[in-house]
Amino acid sequence: MIHTTVGQLGHFFVILSFVTALVATVAYFLSSLGRRASVSVQTISVEEPQLAYAGESTFGGKKAKRKVPVQSTQVATPEKDDWKTLARWAFYIHGLAVFGVGASLYYIIYNHYFEYHYAWSHSSLALPVQYMISCFWEGQEGSFLLWLFWDAVLGAIVISTSRGAAAKQWEAPMMTVFALVQAFLASMILGVVFGDTFKLGSSPFLLLAEAMPDAPIFTADPTFVPKDGNGLNPLLQNYWMVIHPPTLFLGFALTLVPFAYCIAGLWRNQPLEWIRPALPWTLFGAMILGVGIMMGGYWAYETLNFGGYWNWDPVENAVFVPWLVMVASLHTMLIAKRSSTGLKTAIILTISTFLLILYSTFLTRSGILGNASVHSFTDLGLSGQLLVYLLAFVALAVLLAARKWKYIPSDEKEASVYTKEFWLFIGATVLCLSAFQIIATTSIPVYNKILESFGKISNLALPADQIAHYNKFQVWFFVVIALLTGVGQFMWWRKLDNKKWDALITPGIITLLISAGLIAFGSIKNPVYMALLVAAVFALVTNGTILLGVIRGNYRFSGGAIAHIGMALMLIGILYSAGFSKVISINTSGLLISKQDEFTKNDNKENKENTLLWLNQPERMGQYQLTYRGQRIEARDVPGYIPRKDVMVIEGDFRGIAQRDIEQGGKIYHKKGDTLALYPENTYYEVEYREPSGKVFSLFPRAQVNERMGLLASPDTRHKADRDIYTYVNSVPDPSAENKWEKTETYSVAIKDTFFLNDYVAILDDVVRTNQVEGMDIGPNDAAVRARVRVLSKTGEQTLNPAFVIKNRLVAHPAEMSDELGVRIQLNEIDPRTGKFTFAVNRTQRDYIVMKAFEKPLINILWIGTLIVVMGFLISTVRRYREYRKMQDKLI
Template sequence: MINTLIGDIGHASVIVAFVAAVVSSYAYFMAARNRTEASGDTSWRNFARIAFYVHSAAVLLIIFSLFNIIYEHRYEYYYAWSHSSNHLPLHFMISCFWEGQEGSFLLWIFWHVVLGIALIGFGRKNKVWEAPVMAMFSFVQLFLTSMILGVVIGDLKIGSSPFILMRDFMSDAPVFAMDPNFVPQDGTGLNPLLQNYWMVIHPPTLFLGFAATLVPFAFAMAGLWKGKFTEWVKPALPWTHFAAVTLGVGTIMGAYWAYETLNFGGYWNWDPVENAVYIPWLVLVGAIHTMVAYRRSKQGLRASFILVIATFILILYATFLTRSGILGNASVHSFTDLGLSGQLFTYLAAFAVMAVALLIYRWKKIPATQKELSTYNAEFWVFIGAAVLCLAGFQVFATTSIPVYNSFMGFIGFETNIALPADQIEHYTKFQLWAGVAIAVLTGIGQLLWWKKADKQSFKDAITMPLMLTLLFSSLIIILSNRFDIFDFKLDNPVYITLFVTSLFAVFANLSIILGLLHKKITLSGGAVSHIGVALMLLGILFSSGYSNIISQNNSGLLYSREFSDELNRDNVLLWRNEAIDMDKYSVSYRGQFFEVSDVPEYVSKELIFRTADEYMAIARGDIKVGDKVYFKTGDTIELPSPENTYYQLEYKEREGNNSFVLYPRAQVNESMGLLASPDIKSFATKDLYTHVSSIPDPNEEKDWGELKEYDVAAGDTLIINDYIAIINGIEPIKQVPGVQMAAGDVAVQADIKVMGEKKTYHAHPIFLIKDQMVGRLPEEVEDLGLRITFMNIDPENNRFKIGVNATQKDYVILKAMEKPFVNVLWIGSIIMSIGFIMAIFRRNEEGNPKPKKTSKPQSKREVQAV
């Protein structure tokens, strides 16, 4: 029987959350308009707070209800069935929560609740801002909560409910016509590519960044609304830093997930979904710079308004891009359309029109400083830097929006078919690279001018040492890379040299600032620290992408398949099982297929596993041990936590030296998605060796076995099978047969055959079975040798038996491997950049909450009289 109680609670909570958001938004609006608050009338404010707290409680109840249907495997609900399955561990169940659109919207709503409560706490200390800021916050929550309402009025659909039942979502399915209460026994499961620990922490971090961009936007809108054109910057600035660091860290997490999970060979593919996050982050960082400039010199206020507003609108635009289905043919990982594209556009348009209209209406009243900016003025370079960031974002925005432009033109009756660039990576990189050069130069010059006197001589004194160090180190690296074999690359590309030199300059210039501030207060150097992080990221991107070296070149002169792309035939090597091949400085061998086994710390060879009807359960065909420790004995039942995944053992040996290591790239053949391959990475001090499987024999295709050859043998015989020496050790009775329930009167015997391969010796144990007076044969396959050995018959009177042998093509993989120099510099740089942002947050908070000055001890009456 279907239990709908938890779904009813969840759906009712959505309605309560929506209504409470409407009430809170209206009450805060009235509180902001109420001129009697100054005299103590806080009724609207108190009512608004209560409404927001009710909204918050309802959101938590929605989250509890949705996670409950996932955790308890309530497959009567479509969301649980379509995103989870019985065997997912808890951390992947958490990922299931936000895999779907409804869950990700709910995650976004949750972070707004957390930030809203924090802002109410801030508002208690500074009551000027609570009402107008929270009015905007609640208004956004109104729109977001409507996305999960799931209300249908005629042809109008408002939101998509995560609590819809299977029988309602798939009402046309024949199974529900026969049984309206049908509940599936298992779900379809989590997307295999999302079964990664980064997917547990990356989306929450990214959505916290999305949510945090609302805070400076709300302060800016409150400033425009209430005429506090200058006061909003101070309370908004720490939140802007917080939004930048969380959005940036979330983006880097996504890049690292792609690096170790996807097989396109890197961490950034300029996919539209990636771009949709990158663009607002660039604009947000530009906003930080203009806001900081205004705090110092009262310049750039209008620019700050524009960039803060643009950031939030771009977040909404990114939401529209990724969720409306408009990128269906342009992106590999955007959401599918749930029929909410009109509602998403309304959400975007409402805030864009409101923000832009209010900004235009108040534009002339926004103070503007007419102070002339000279070349040696720090603010001048700050504004140039913000402009470069925005231009870099605009280039990505313009190209990413081509599908939107085509769709809009078609909507108004004009047919356009502007195509995205054929090579998008080259298209974006050729502009973004020069943007990186400009950013590196500006972060160095801007910081030197910011902390030094704005005059020619002081600037010359400040820049001399960083320039000298830059020239010294860059010259040394360029000479070493081109004249000696210290590095695996030659730094001879003029464009790359330019980015390298300017990034190095940024490091030394900002390092000189940090050293100069050590005797003052450490938090003052947050900007310099973050700029060093950015410079290191540029260096890491330069070397890991610009000098990525494919070492798996096909030098055989043969095409693996005419159906393969030229790139796959050119940049991949074919590895037959146990046959070593030279690949750059390595000798590489494919050693076989392995699986992940619960409670075993290493992968286990497929040869030791007998699969059962339950794909998650198997039987150990031999002792499973790591080192000297035995984890499972022969015949034990074992659990496979990810039975779809096969790990391919690759042994790398240095041809000149004794070093060797083993990698286990992962692959699975998915019915709807084809081959899903994830790389394995060997990290060295100066590079990563990135390896992934490009092609494997289709495991769903029946192998093409050759003609069966029969041999009449006895214990102790030696014979040649398919060019391999085989020794017949004998036969022995067995009491248990893997996967077969033995009954009284059933008989089973197995042959013990030793086959001498090129690299090692294999033991084959084909089984001959008599069950219920019927003969059964369980052959043994030696995949390394491409052999299948069958126990055909037994002659007990003459102590002889018959075996049959088939041969097939040996197992193989097609492999791609590349070296990525200094990619760790990118990850280290991102950490340093984040530390700099956090230092800046602490500094801005200290500025916003100055410690009270110590007052001197009151003078005594006698002292006063003496004076």
């Protein structure tokens, strides 16, 4: 049955969201114009003289000539604004329509309506509910919808929090920008085709038959519905992928608020007044976007197997750059009231932050990074539309800023090096230089594409070693940034007055003493690492000194110092966890694990840094004794992992049949023969670590052999206070060869005779009568014997006990299998005359893994530093918001 109603409803909501966004844009625009046409003017007093531009205004304590009369001291209040009322209703309906689109799409995914291309492409019957949520935004259409949702929520908040005549003045011009952005975003999922060539957006409600009309199956059966979908990318089957994308897209959406305030301020000839209402949003946006980026880093650390949390991937860079610029804009906004240079820079950087978000969207979704990044989306034919989206707002922002630039007062003299404005501006400049270096290199595929469009061939290529390339520059940028946070904080709190720097002597001495101890104790020999460590410790000491003084007065002013302390801790955590990460899985066996090194200049690296573990055979790895304990699988209602051999997985299903009682922690969850729900796509490989103290713990790195993507390995990590042990598998036996046995070999031996089992020496010790055979009831009239075959290997002995059963005059030969030995043995014949016993033996691939393990020292300092940065941003956001609300309350 094809469920078309819900898709039609969802598509209706898409069209409604697009139309209402356009209506809201036009109505808010006309409201902004109408406000100037017919208003009653109310004069109010402004507490802070630097905000008044009528006549001669003061700017940073200096008089600046007025160029145009602005409206900071006159609040225009419409007696009646029908356009604004219409615009509000249109935007609220738009928000409800966006919610309707999301609800319709999730309903399709949750109910497994695989006749829809989106559900078939991204979900499957085996997925649990939380990963169905991840399916929602795995595709481009869903991620655009998520962005639409957050913008709609933020727009509603902006409208509802506009209190008083002064605040309401911002609503119309701001929401004009908001609604226009929403119209562009809604067009991305519109999915309307004009003629045979022009397509506006890609609809998430496209039926599979519409998306693949030439597929033979639909020619034969137009009503065909697949029984299952392709499933979610296994790398996204992680709980961080449930919360990371929404957080990141909320960060994207939050860049729109200060951008809209900035455009509204320029539009209304108020180039400074927008700063105060925009500042809390900028702080909050920088916090959320930063958290989203770090969530992505932690997801990569837990899920990907490149051995870290940051790989300087082009898609990672495309998100990191707007955050750097946003933080730079934040610092210039703090000095905008006292520095014309700061104000102009704040305008440029606030606009740039939003435009860089659009540019990063173009990079990741146009397909231009398809060969440069594993994270980028493929092109859905939206690259032209994305480019129009980007260029439209570039043109809008640049033209408006150019036209209004003359209204910004200029400083009569340059800022002194002994002022906080100078040091905050320098800090913002270094952040922007860091961002420029990253985006300039990341955009190489764009340069090539532009040259190709003009018929030229470009030889530019992304760096072969991305990590080394970016680190070479970025380390020094952040050395300077760390030093500037210390000096800047002392300047901000006026600790360096009268052109004297004496206040920095004590923190400088403490920094040198601590750094010298850490360098000597940690045997740091790399000069670059030394410089970064000294700079980070300096930032820690100076900001800590400021924090102690601030807390004694009012903790609400401590946000900046706390955020800078967190940043310093993050740099220390990055330095040690990345700079001193050590491979501990050194291959000492002499075995050639990877043949690729024979044909590359890899200096035998893969052979040196991977260790081969056979099932249940201990191996020494540094201070640890490692033992591979076998394959494990997840059951949906059983905690932890269960041995794979305890469950017979039903092929093509997400269920299995228990081969024995499934027990965990003394509780039986399933009896033998029960059917249980599984997560069958992933296999976990239990690796037992035994420490010198005798303490034992197990790690469960995950691997999936995927038909489309090959071996997908995800690490497992043991978190300790001072380090992480990070383990993943590099190679596993081919699942297609599992349970494939070689040709049967027969051996006729007498008791105490020796023979060979899969290259092992085996001895038939005895054959004795038994009354117990697994899976069979031995009655009084039945007969059963069991052989005792002792197998000798280099790690010890193992006993196999194949049985021979006569039951109801029928003969049975229950096989005994050993994964460790890779053999299956049956007792087929007993000859009383000769005393010979005939065994049938099959061999198969022994179970093994090739694994790699790291020690990452002090990585927890990175995560602790991240939390402290968030705390600092949060304190500053609350403080600035309260200041703005108090000012608004006074003006009401």
